[in-house]
Amino acid sequence: MTIALADRLIELIRTEINPAAGDDLGPDTDLLLTGLVDSLGVVRVVNWIEDEMGVEVDPVDVTLENFQTVNAMAAYIGRQADR
DSSP, X not given: OHHHHHHHHHHHIIXXXXXXXXXXXXXXXXXXXXXXXXXXXXXXXXXXXXXXHOOOOOGGGOSHHHHSSHHHHHHHHHHHHTO
């Protein structure tokens, strides 16, 4: 599930958040420090997670640890879905 989820997140970022990300965007790319995703982009990712994945994201969980990379987001979603 995580690989498919990571691919979906990458597609979301490339198409709706930062089309300039292109091929430089991978599952372990630091999205925040590189500027590929800004604070508004994080909000859009959170909305997508809630709408598409049915996972409620607690604002306390919107941290660098959970949203720094696509793999971190996928792992966060997995943990939340297991609850």
